[in-house]
Amino acid sequence: MNNIKQIVNQFEKALLNFDKIEANRLLLAHVDEYGPAELINKIVVQALKRIGDSWQNGSLALSQIYMSGRICEQLVDELLPPASNQRRNQPKMAIAVLNDYHFLGKRIIYSQIRSAGFEVIDYGRKTVNELVEAICNDGIEVIFISTLMYPSALDIKLVVEKLEKERAKVKVLVGGAPFNMDKKLWQQVGADAMGTDGNEALNWVNKMMEEKDERNDIA
Ligand code: B12
Structure with missing residues (x-):
C-alpha cells in the first residue's frame, strides 16, 4: 500500500513535470481514504513546501514553483466543495x-x-x-x-x-x-x-x- 511519503513524492514529481492530469489522478485515488481537507494538508501543502525549499536552495526554477502553485490552485478548487447547503447563524x-x-x-x-x-x-x-x-x-x-x-x-x-x-x-x-x-x-x-x-x-x-x-x- 502507498504510504503518504510516496504519494507526496509522486505528486511533487507530477507538479514539476507540469502534469496536472497525473497530479489530479493521485489526489482522486486517495480522496476516499483521507477526505479532501486532510488530503490537501498531507499532500498538496507538503509537496509545495518541498518545492519551495528546492527553489530556495537553487535546484528549481521560479517557473516550476509558479506552475506548481497554479496547478494546485485548480486542483484544490475541484476538491473542496464551494459551500455546504446549510448556512449557519454566524458572525459576518x-x-x-x-x-x-x-x-x-x-x-x-x-x-x-x-x-x-x-x-x-x-x-x-x-x-x-x-x-x-x-x-x-x-x-x-x-x-x-x-x-x-x-x-x-x-x-x-x-x-x-x-x-x-x-x-x-x-x-x-x-x-x-x-x-x-x-x-x-x-x-x-x-x-x-x-x-x-x-x-x-x-x-x-x-x-x-x-x-x-x-x-x-x-x-
Ligand atoms: C508557490 C509560491 C509562489 C507562487 C505563488 C502562486 C500562487 N498563485 O499563489 C509564485 C511563483 C507567484 C511566488 C512568487 C513569489 N514568491 Co513565493 N512562494 C511560493 C511557495 C513555494 C509556496 C507557497 C504556497 O502556495 N504554499 C502552499 C499553501 C497552501 O501554503 P500556505 O500559503 O502557507 O497556506 C497554509 C498555511 O500557511 C495556512 N494559512 C495561510 N494563510 C492563512 C490564513 C489564515 C487566516 C489561517 C488561519 C491559515 C492560513 O493554511 C494553509 C493551508 O495549510 C512559498 C514557500 C513556502 N515555504 O511557503 C514561497 C514563498 C512564500 N515565496 C517567497 C518569495 C520571496 C516570492 C517572490 C518575492 C519571489 C521572487 N523573487 O519573485 C515572489 C513574490 C510575489 C508576491 N509579491 O507576493 C518567499 C517569501 C519570503 C518571506 N517570508 O518574506 C517564500 C517563503 C519562499 C522562500 N523560502 O523564500 N511564490
Whole structure:
C-alpha cells in the first residue's frame, strides 16, 4: 500500500513535470481514504513546501514553483466543495490576502470554512487601506488575513491600528508562512489569533460561536 511519503513524492514529481492530469489522478485515488481537507494538508501543502525549499536552495526554477502553485490552485478548487447547503447563524466573516500574490493558502482556508457551512466574503488581494475600508463598509466581525511575505505580515499591524482608530469591532485571525515560522509574530502584529491550517481556522470560528451562544444565553 502507498504510504503518504510516496504519494507526496509522486505528486511533487507530477507538479514539476507540469502534469496536472497525473497530479489530479493521485489526489482522486486517495480522496476516499483521507477526505479532501486532510488530503490537501498531507499532500498538496507538503509537496509545495518541498518545492519551495528546492527553489530556495537553487535546484528549481521560479517557473516550476509558479506552475506548481497554479496547478494546485485548480486542483484544490475541484476538491473542496464551494459551500455546504446549510448556512449557519454566524458572525459576518471575510478573508483576504494582504499585499502579496500568494493565493493558495487563502483559497484553501476559504474553501474549508465555506464547506463547513459558513458564509465568507472573499476579498481577494487588498492593500492595507483597501482592506480597512472594506471591513468597515461591510461591518465585518471576523477577518481572516493570509500573508506569505514577511513585509506583508508586518503590515497587518497597520491594518489593526487603523481598525482600532475606526472603532471597528472585528476579530483578526492571521496565517501563512511568516506566522508558521515565528510563533509570536501574530501577537506582535496585534492579531487576535493565528492558525496554521483550515482545521485551526475552523476550530477558532467554532469556539467564537460557542462563546457568542454563551453570552446570548446569559443575556
Ligand atoms: C508557490 C509560491 C509562489 C507562487 C505563488 C502562486 C500562487 N498563485 O499563489 C509564485 C511563483 C507567484 C511566488 C512568487 C513569489 N514568491 Co513565493 N512562494 C511560493 C511557495 C513555494 C509556496 C507557497 C504556497 O502556495 N504554499 C502552499 C499553501 C497552501 O501554503 P500556505 O500559503 O502557507 O497556506 C497554509 C498555511 O500557511 C495556512 N494559512 C495561510 N494563510 C492563512 C490564513 C489564515 C487566516 C489561517 C488561519 C491559515 C492560513 O493554511 C494553509 C493551508 O495549510 C512559498 C514557500 C513556502 N515555504 O511557503 C514561497 C514563498 C512564500 N515565496 C517567497 C518569495 C520571496 C516570492 C517572490 C518575492 C519571489 C521572487 N523573487 O519573485 C515572489 C513574490 C510575489 C508576491 N509579491 O507576493 C518567499 C517569501 C519570503 C518571506 N517570508 O518574506 C517564500 C517563503 C519562499 C522562500 N523560502 O523564500 N511564490
